[in-house]
Each structure stands twice: as structure tokens, then as C-alpha cells.
Amino acid sequence: MDTMTTKETKKQVITTSQVEHVALLARLELNEAEKDIYVNQLNNILAYMQMLNELNTENVTPTAHVLPLYNVFRQDEVGRHMPVEKVLANAPEKEEQFFKVPRIV
Amino acid sequence: MVPEYETVIGLEVHVELKTNSKIFCNSTTAFGGEPNTHVCPVCLGLPGVLPVVNRKALEYTIRTALALNCEIAGFSKFDRKNYYYPDMPKNYQISQYDLPFAQKGHLNIELNGNIRRIGITRVHLEEDTGKLVHPATITTSPYSLVDYNRAGVPLMEIVSEPDLRSPEEARAYLEKLKAIISYLDVSDCKMEEGSLRCDANVSVRLQGKEEYGTKTEIKNMNSFKSLQRALAYEVERQIEVLGNGGRVIQETRAWDEGKGITLSMRSKEEAHDYRYFPEPDLVPLVIDRQWVEEIRASLPELPDARKTRYQRDYGLSAYDAARLAAELELAEFFEACVKCYPQPKMVSNWINGELSRLLNLHNININACPLTPPQLGALLELIEKGTISGKIAKTVFEEMFNKGKDPAQIIQEKGLIQISDEDALIKIVNEVITQNQKVVDDYRAGKDRALAFLVGQVMKVTRGKANPELVNRLLKEKMQ
Amino acid sequence: MELYYYPAHQLHQMLVKKEIKAEEICLSVLNRVSQVEDKIKAFITLTHEQALAQAKKVDEKIARKEKISPLAGIPIAIKDNICTEGLRTTCASHILENFIPPYNATVINLLNQADAVIIGKTNLDEFAMGSSTENSAFFTTANPWDLARVPGGSSGGSAAAVAAGETILALGSDTGGSIRQPAAFCGVLGLKPTYGLVSRFGLVAFASSLDQIGPFARNAEDLAWLLNVISGHDPLDSTSRVEAPPDYTGFLVDHVRGLRIGVPREYMLEGIDVQVKQVINQALAKLTALGATAEEVSLPHSKYALPTYYLIAPAEASSNLARYDGVRYGFRAGNAVDMIDMFKKTRSQGFGEEVKRRIMLGTYALSAGYYDAYYLKALKVRTLIKQDFEKAFSSFDVLVSPVTPTPAFKKGEKTGDPLQMYMSDICTLAINLAGIPGIAIPAGFINGLPVGMQLLGKPFSEGILLQVAHIFEQNTDFHLKKPDLK
Numbered sequence A: 001m002d003t004m005t006t007k008e009t010k011k012q013v014i015t016t017s018q019v020e021h022v023a024l025l026a027r028l029e030l031n032e033a034e035k036d037i038y039v040n041q042l043n044n045i046l047a048y049m050q051m052l053n054e055l056n057t058e059n060v061t062p063t064a065h066v067l068p069l070y071n072v073f074r075q076d077e078v079g080r081h082m083p084v085e086k087v088l089a090n091a092p093e094k095e096e097q098f099f100k101v102p103r104i105v
Numbered sequence B: 001m002v003p004e005y006e007t008v009i010g011l012e013v014h015v016e017l018k019t020n021s022k023i024f025c026n027s028t029t030a031f032g033g034e035p036n037t038h039v040c041p042v043c044l045g046l047p048g049v050l051p052v053v054n055r056k057a058l059e060y061t062i063r064t065a066l067a068l069n070c071e072i073a074g075f076s077k078f079d080r081k082n083y084y085y086p087d088m089p090k091n092y093q094i095s096q097y098d099l100p101f102a103q104k105g106h107l108n109i110e111l112n113g114n115i116r117r118i119g120i121t122r123v124h125l126e127e128d129t130g131k132l133v134h135p136a137t138i139t140t141s142p143y144s145l146v147d148y149n150r151a152g153v154p155l156m157e158i159v160s161e162p163d164l165r166s167p168e169e170a171r172a173y174l175e176k177l178k179a180i181i182s183y184l185d186v187s188d189c190k191m192e193e194g195s196l197r198c199d200a201n202v203s204v205r206l207q208g209k210e211e212y213g214t215k216t217e218i219k220n221m222n223s224f225k226s227l228q229r230a231l232a233y234e235v236e237r238q239i240e241v242l243g244n245g246g247r248v249i250q251e252t253r254a255w256d257e258g259k260g261i262t263l264s265m266r267s268k269e270e271a272h273d274y275r276y277f278p279e280p281d282l283v284p285l286v287i288d289r290q291w292v293e294e295i296r297a298s299l300p301e302l303p304d305a306r307k308t309r310y311q312r313d314y315g316l317s318a319y320d321a322a323r324l325a326a327e328l329e330l331a332e333f334f335e336a337c338v339k340c341y342p343q344p345k346m347v348s349n350w351i352n353g354e355l356s357r358l359l360n361l362h363n364i365n366i367n368a369c370p371l372t373p374p375q376l377g378a379l380l381e382l383i384e385k386g387t388i389s390g391k392i393a394k395t396v397f398e399e400m401f402n403k404g405k406d407p408a409q410i411i412q413e414k415g416l417i418q419i420s421d422e423d424a425l426i427k428i429v430n431e432v433i434t435q436n437q438k439v440v441d442d443y444r445a446g447k448d449r450a451l452a453f454l455v456g457q458v459m460k461v462t463r464g465k466a467n468p469e470l471v472n473r474l475l476k477e478k479m480q
Numbered sequence C: 001m002e003l004y005y006y007p008a009h010q011l012h013q014m015l016v017k018k019e020i021k022a023e024e025i026c027l028s029v030l031n032r033v034s035q036v037e038d039k040i041k042a043f044i045t046l047t048h049e050q051a052l053a054q055a056k057k058v059d060e061k062i063a064r065k066e067k068i069s070p071l072a073g074i075p076i077a078i079k080d081n082i083c084t085e086g087l088r089t090t091c092a093s094h095i096l097e098n099f100i101p102p103y104n105a106t107v108i109n110l111l112n113q114a115d116a117v118i119i120g121k122t123n124l125d126e127f128a129m130g131s132s133t134e135n136s137a138f139f140t141t142a143n144p145w146d147l148a149r150v151p152g153g154s155s156g157g158s159a160a161a162v163a164a165g166e167t168i169l170a171l172g173s174d175t176g177g178s179i180r181q182p183a184a185f186c187g188v189l190g191l192k193p194t195y196g197l198v199s200r201f202g203l204v205a206f207a208s209s210l211d212q213i214g215p216f217a218r219n220a221e222d223l224a225w226l227l228n229v230i231s232g233h234d235p236l237d238s239t240s241r242v243e244a245p246p247d248y249t250g251f252l253v254d255h256v257r258g259l260r261i262g263v264p265r266e267y268m269l270e271g272i273d274v275q276v277k278q279v280i281n282q283a284l285a286k287l288t289a290l291g292a293t294a295e296e297v298s299l300p301h302s303k304y305a306l307p308t309y310y311l312i313a314p315a316e317a318s319s320n321l322a323r324y325d326g327v328r329y330g331f332r333a334g335n336a337v338d339m340i341d342m343f344k345k346t347r348s349q350g351f352g353e354e355v356k357r358r359i360m361l362g363t364y365a366l367s368a369g370y371y372d373a374y375y376l377k378a379l380k381v382r383t384l385i386k387q388d389f390e391k392a393f394s395s396f397d398v399l400v401s402p403v404t405p406t407p408a409f410k411k412g413e414k415t416g417d418p419l420q421m422y423m424s425d426i427c428t429l430a431i432n433l434a435g436i437p438g439i440a441i442p443a444g445f446i447n448g449l450p451v452g453m454q455l456l457g458k459p460f461s462e463g464i465l466l467q468v469a470h471i472f473e474q475n476t477d478f479h480l481k482k483p484d485l486k
């Protein structure tokens, strides 16, 4: 197998503003130092990923599932519910029988 | 000259399917219930849980898609739609992206006698979210509460083509869709309980233009009336913006029922990037053609077919037939009445007339109607036999509606039996003639309206119970 | 030899013959834990009392002359990303530090039905993302053969516990090598079953299309016994195979005559330590001496497995880990001004560095405009990798390769460079992408550190892999060597 090279690539695949956008999508808060680290590391990793472009995959079907399984169903039957104390047992905050969360907007 | 704009509307309708259990777990779909009591580890999105598809939910979706003349996919799959919201237990929704269960269908709407075919882009299946409860309004609440009872209820999404050209058409489309789904018995279709929900994409363009204008998405319309009002408002707003030289901004707007306006919902949120990808926890679906044909064969008569049958077999007008067929329960009530009293036109007149009026007045559904088909049949028979007059019958009908009593009982209790006894009536007729000599003279002089006055006088004395035809004849005979 | 180092199948015979009690086995293991755990740190949670109570129940069954199942009374450690009802399941993450599942994973129900004795929850890299347990939010587990080295990961706690005699058996999970790599580093056996053989219900998802639960043991027969209990169809897992698995103990015959072994060229190139290659070649010589044939084979897309894996796994992970938001369970950060702020603070404070890095990478790979270039591309290359194996298995019964390029590395050696750390999985990743089974077995030592051999088979050929492993250990003694923990 090829040994990995982690040398700096000239081409920036991902920029700071993209890292910020991705962090927002992923609901992560990054300070400036972390942003720099991610820009650097993700660029290294993504540069390595470019290797895949060597392959022509135009006529290749993607594999999302390895098993040739289809049509797995369950019958429409109602089972037992969890007692509400159990439902809320791990809740960081609750009120009456609800999960409590900070204001939305 | 003021430019003429054309309205372009497409609707996205969400329908909760009435399966017993949720789409991916065996928790109940029952509406209501104490908060967070209709949940299990799967629909709570606990770490480690996996979904398994409820076959019934797929069957209901195919059933609906077939009724909407869709093409059913041979190969389909579920995808994850990723976004964060506290009412979504996993912060992704299992939905369908590029391979929905059905596509390319249509339904016909009828407005002012014109029939228009509205395209259905796609029908797909997804899971519903939980519900947020705000102690105050969403903007003023210091915190929110979450109830996951609804999370995982099967939700069918039906997307129309942008074929609707007015708020009225949009309403007609939604009403038709609701009728079809009710006929199929796959959903309760209750807008007030949220089992039928509707969002709209609205734009306007100069008459004759090919390309669409910038659209806005309108949410939070909770009744047919609010749909029509919201769309009318939004169309007018967009025309005004354009008329003032402005631009319509592509955005989501919420309908405010109280204020009668739509408001921008723009927030600091990022532009939506749902990062769809194939749901790895669910395997693909190869939809068996034979199963599809079995479902097709089991489809009930749909509203259009029923309307045609009412016109053809019962001789009803297109308008009356359409009104009856628009609601399954109403149509079934009608047919039950016809069984008891086989004069469809008469039955239709009473249902579309008095009954509809009272249902609307008291804001109740035909299901909750206290009056039974045999009772209405009995009433119509009493009219036919001349036991009561048509006018008295309305009074009796209202009493039946309010108390659920049989017509005969009401007539007896209130002494409303029509006087068809000649001997009894002749006395009153004579009295009326002597007391209104001038009117009698007018009649004899050829004034036809005079007769109506005299009939009215007889009815007044008998408190409406006299048989009007008999009174007519007796008056004429006496005045000859 | 102390009871804690006995094979499970032998302990079973002793129980049946009433030579020992389940309680004694349990106490032996618990004593061993108290002796060595401060050095190894394999466990996040121990279950002393429950374990003893469970063992006593088995003794009562035996006393009542009831028939006991093969794993009855046998101590087993569970990787802490498998949900255990009423028993804390942390995934070695602050975000689930106090999470107590209200339900059992299917494998746990199966172990309970078999009367196995769960003795604790083992350490791992946070959410199974890592190759050393150094990404655990709590502590790093030590390699029993050299405490300064890592036990491998992510199932490092399970592998180390088995190697150190802190348990008889263990369960791990394997997404890209997380069972086989620590098994190799710790000198024990570990099996990654075919995708779909063991239910994933209750396994906290990392990358759903790659994850499998699998067994650790110190010999092939024990591995077969444990696989018998945990494999099989589960209606709660849509990706679980419907056909019933065979009795794996039936494969433990003592010949390999006619077995066709393929040796993938790409797994023996320059990235692999020379001494590791020597160990594998010696093992191959042993197998051919026993009647198998060995021939070189090519898996031409092997070098693409790493970039493919590190697109697919983080993409799925970014979605799977979205649910940790501080609403329903787990850690919630304080002082949030609103909902989105709470989400961000909770996740930023709750997740460790590697987890966040993979969430970032996966989110990016799935985001609008990049999906086709990265995620879709990776799914297509996955097809090519899978086809490589299909082609190889048309000519060979099993493939043999190293498990890792080197023996266990030192703690801290690779923490600075994520790509270097990812490299330690180059021999194992492709197997998960192809969904096929792989087993790691002790095949030799380099400077006192164990070296593992990887056996790969076509889908659902675990039986043949166990057969080869069994014959190999019948003719070698690597699996019998024990680390010195004085």
C-alpha cells in the first residue's frame, strides 16, 4: 500500500469561511485557533482524498448497502410504550412531562 | 395601463397516515395522549436504535398515489434529511429524496363549471416530528417544551406542480385532495388536528410570460379558509411589490390569521443545506408490481366517479352531485337516505339544503349529525303522503336535527299534522272569504296575486298546517 | 493456570461437571481486575455485584440440575458503545458520560438469555473513532504487553481486558478495523463478522453501513461459541440477514487440505514493517505445510480504501451524531442564550477533538456542491473495492494479510497527525467497505509485541475463517502466550 504523505499542498480545498459554514451546519462552535487547525487538517485530508479522482467511475453504480437486501418491513402492530419516568430519566432539563429547551429564537 | 399579472401556485400537502403504529417503530399513532407517553427508544432517537419500515404506511402511500394517477416507482429508497430542530429526535428526518415512491400524477378540479387538470409532481413518505409547546408565543417564550408523541407518525407528502392559477383553485385542489384521501381511508385529514397540513409556493408573473416569477413559501395556514385568504393576501402583496418597482424576495413567510397578513420568517439561520444521503439503516425497496395491482384493484370508487354516478343514475345536477360526492361521509349519508326513501333528487335537495345549513350553523361534521338516514326518509315520506306540508317539514327537520327524535313523534307532540280534512278547512275558507271581501273582488277582477293572499290567510289561521293544495282548490271553488 | 485465563469452553465443561462454580470463575476474574486494572485501565464501568449475582443464578441452575447454555456463567466484557439497560453507556464521551440506556442492545439480550456474566463496560476511542483508545474522553487503556504502548482501537478496552485476563470473553465493534487491530496489538483473537450477521440494534452508531459487533476471545473455539450466541436475524435491524447462521463450532475440524489461500499483493507492500511481513510469511508457510495452497492475488483498488473510508464513515457519523444535542439525554452546556447556542455549546464542549474533526469532514463531504465530488464518488469507489474482493474470492477460499503495518505503537506517537493515525488501519478498512468477514489471530511476536494475521472470507464464511484460525492455533502456541503483568 502507498505510504501516506501529509505534506502541505498548495491548493486550498477548504477555506476559513467554508469551515465556518460547515461548523454552523454541524452545530459546532469554533474559536479562531480551532478554525485554523481545521482549515489546515481538513485541507490535508481532502488533498489526500483527491487520489480518488484518478479513477474513472462514470459507469460505476454507487454502493450504499453491501448486502443485497430489499423490502424489509414490519407489521403495523402497536407495542408497549415506555413509562414516562423512563422517557424523561436522562433529560438534562424537564418540566412536568416535557423536555425543556431554551427559547427557539 | 395597469399590467395584468398571472398567479402561479403550487401546494405541498402533508398527510398523517392512520396506521396503528408509527412508521419506524411500534409506538401508537393515536392523537393526543399525555406528553411523551406514546414513545419508545426508537422514536425518541436514543443512541443505538434502528428504524424498520411499517409496511402499511407504504401500502397507504401507494394507494394514494394510484388514486392520484401516479406512476409507482419500481425501485425506491429512504434518505436522511439533515437539519437541527429540537422537535426532531435524531436531528435528521428519514424522508425520500431522489427516488420517491410515486411521481407524475394528476387530479382534476372543477371551478365554476370548468374542469382543470392539476399535475402531481411526487408522493413520498417520511416521518413526522414532535411538537414544541411554548408557554407564550414562539418569540416571547423564555423557553420551550417538547413532546415527542407525534415524532415518527407516518407522514405522506404530496407535491403539486405549479399549475394552480388562483387562491380559489388552490382551495379547490386541497378540498379535492382531502376528498380523495378520505375516500381512500388512509388518513383522518383533520386540518385542525394537523393530520392534514399545507404549505404553498406562490409567485406572480406578467400575463403571457413564460418564466416564473420569484416565489415565496407560505406556511401556517390551518384551514381551507385561511389557505385562500393567505394566498389572496400574498398574491396581492407580490403584485404591489412589483408594481412599486421592487423585487419579490425568495423566502418563507408565515400566515398570521389574526392580522390577516403574511410575515417573513427569515432568521439568522444558515441557508438550508439538508445534506441528503441514502439512509444506511434501511434497505432499498423493490416495489412488487403484483402488490401494486392488488392495491389498485382494491381502490374504492373515488369522488369523480361517484359524482358521475349520481348524475347518471340519480339525475342530479352536476352541482348537487359534486357537493354530495365531495365528502365521503356526506355521500354515504346521502346513499343511506336514498335507500330509505328512493327519491334521490328530493333527498339531495334536503341534504344540500336544510341539512348543510344546519351543519354549518352548528359547525358540526356529518359524522356527528344526530339525525339518521331513516329519520330523514320518514320525514320525506310524511311530506309525500301530505301528512305535513313542506314548510312545516322544515320546522320538524330542525327539531329532529336538534333532538334526534323521529319526525312522527315531533309532529304528534307539536300537533303539526297537516289539515287535509275538507270539512275542517271549508269553515276557515268561508271565514277568510267573508272577512276579505275586497280581496275576493280583486280576485274575481282577474288579479291572481289576490289568491295567494287568501291562501296565506288560511295558513295563518291554521298555523301553517293546512294542506296548501287543498286550500287553493277550496278557495277557487268558493269564489267562482 | 488461574481460572481467569481458562478458555470458555473448558470452563463450561468444568461447570457442567461441577468441578467449579460460576461464582468462583467470576471471583477469579474480579480479583484479576483488582490486581491489574490500575495498570491496564480497560474498564469504564465495572459491575461487581450484578456480575456475582448473575454467576450465583447460574450456580443455582446447576444445583437444580437444569441444563445450562454454553456461555452460562462465563464472564464477558462489553465495549461501552453497546447499550445495556440500567447500566451506564458512555461511548467514552463526555456527551454521554451519565447516559443510562432504558433498553438493551439485541446482543445484550442474547447474552442474558445465554446466562453469560457481564462484568463491565470497556474503554474505547470516543464513539469508536480512533485506533488507540487515546481518543477516550476519560483515559487511555494500556497495552498489556507493554504498558507504554496503546492497545489499539477503537475496541482497545475489550482487547486489553481479554489479553490481561480481566475477562474471558469480550464484545467489540468494528467499523474500519476496531476489533481486528486491537486484537492484533493485544495478541488475542477478534472477529469482524459479515455485515448483517450480528444485529446492530443497540450499538451506538458510528458509520451505520460499516459497523458490526463482533467477539474477542483467546482461542478460536471460544470465538465460535460467542459468535453462536450473538449472530442471527433480528427483526429490529433492517440490515440483518434473515437466513439462520450455522453452528460455528461445527467448523472446528483439524485439517485445511485443499484450502486455497490468496495473498493480496497490495497488503504486503513497502508500507508494511519488514518483520510483520516475515511473521505473515512464516504463518503462510505453516498453513501450506498443513495442506493449504497459497498464491499471490491482486486487489487493485486497495490504495483507495483509505480515502473512500474517510469520506463514507465521517459522512454517516456526522448524521448519526447529530442527535447529541443536549435535549433528550446526555450532557447539556449551560449559559446558552437560545436553542442554536445551546446546540453549539453542548456539542463543542461535549465532543472530543477527533469526533469533531470527523463531524466536520463528514458534514463537508455531504454538503451542497460537494456531495458528488466526495460522498458519491466514495460510494462508487466502494463498488470497485467490493468487486476486487468478489473477483479474488472466485479463485480463493480465504485471503491472508497482516492486520496492521506495525505492532502496537507508543502512546502519543501518532496523536499529533490524524492522517498518520488513520494509516494504522490501512489493512482493515477495505473489509468493512466490502462488508466481508475478517478475523485477526495471533501469528507471532516482534520484540515481545504480538503480531496479528488477518484472514478474510467471502460474505457469511465465518465458519471457514474459524476453521483456519483453529487449525493454525492447534499447530502454534502464539495464542497461549500471556503478557507479564507483575
Ligand SMILES: [Zn+2]
Pocket: B022, B025, B026, B027, B038, B039, B040, B041, B042, B043, B044, B152
Ligand atoms: Zn416509538
